[in-house]
Amino acid sequence: MGKEFLIAGNWKMYKTPDESRQFIEALAGTFPETAGLTVAVFPPFTSLAVVRCLDRKIRIGAQNMFPEDAGAYTGEVSPLMLRGLVDFVLVGHSERRQVFHESDDDVNRKLLAALRHGFLPILCVGETLPEREAGQTLSKVEGQLRLGLAGVAGDAWANVTVAYEPIWAIGTGRNATPAQAQEVHRFIGGWLAERAGAGAAIQVLYGGSVKPENSLELLSQEDISGVLVGGASLKVESFSAIIHSGLKLLGA
Numbered sequence: 001m002g003k004e005f006l007i008a009g010n011w012k013m014y015k016t017p018d019e020s021r022q023f024i025e026a027l028a029g030t031f032p033e034t035a036g037l038t039v040a041v042f043p044p045f046t047s048l049a050v051v052r053c054l055d056r057k058i059r060i061g062a063q064n065m066f067p068e069d070a071g072a073y074t075g076e077v078s079p080l081m082l083r084g085l086v087d088f089v090l091v092g093h094s095e096r097r098q099v100f101h102e103s104d105d106d107v108n109r110k111l112l113a114a115l116r117h118g119f120l121p122i123l124c125v126g127e128t129l130p131e132r133e134a135g136q137t138l139s140k141v142e143g144q145l146r147l148g149l150a151g152v153a154g155d156a157w158a159n160v161t162v163a164y165e166p167i168w169a170i171g172t173g174r175n176a177t178p179a180q181a182q183e184v185h186r187f188i189g190g191w192l193a194e195r196a197g198a199g200a201a202i203q204v205l206y207g208g209s210v211k212p213e214n215s216l217e218l219l220s221q222e223d224i225s226g227v228l229v230g231g232a233s234l235k236v237e238s239f240s241a242i243i244h245s246g247l248k249l250l251g252a
């Protein structure tokens with residue numbers, strides 16, 4: 001069974017519209033369109049209209065989305081505004097949960113709204129260091145999956161992606177070892193298969209200090225089907241090198 005990789009770059013609060021356009025134009029020339037490989041970047045909202053359609057092999061996602069269609073929600077961005085601009089929507093990134101106090105219920109509302117509007121949500125889950133040290137990794141992740149994916153049914157499962165991002169590995173330079181990641185990915189894969197059916201083949205990405213030096217080994221793990229890259233997605237050279245790890249494993 002061939003693997004399908006999703007290599008995603010979360011730019012967080014970096015890059016002006018001009019910088020975003022230059023990045024996409026430069027990245028586009030560094031890799032070929034390849035079956036089994038999807039590349040996506042998640043620029044800030046202010047860059048979405050600029051990067052849209054610049055290169056069709058680079059898919060675009062939003063880093064967040066409000067679950068209501070319209071209303072008195074100062075500063076928020078609705079699904080209707082994102083139509084035609086993005087394919088993917090990140091929900092429940094640990095920075096949204098920690099800095100902006102999003103609850104599992106908020107995350108679930110966003111995820112269901114994304115599905116309702118035809119986007120592909122990527123649900124982020126992951127434990128803190130104290131939770132890992134207390135042996136609570138799998139129970140924390142299970143709770144986030146159960147609450148975050150509540151109400152997903154039938155064909156909608158096929159549009160869901162999960163990203164396992166241990167919080168202690170995000171932006172710290174300290175990635176989970178491939179074996180640590182694989183253990184959680186195996187658990188998540190089993191959990192999803194029980195609900196969605198094994199045939200749904202839901203992708204599970206690893207995130208947290210992914211870089212060119214560790215991407216090949218992480219992507220080689222049986223149950224890792226892609227990566228969500230923060231810091232190393234901000235430079236064309238390093239993001240492209242990570243994409244090339246995926247290409248290598250695909251035999252391209």
Ligand code: PGA
Nearest residue numbers: 170171208209229230231
């Ligand atoms: P990092 O971020 O690659 O800089 O650790 C990952 C993320 O937050 O998605």
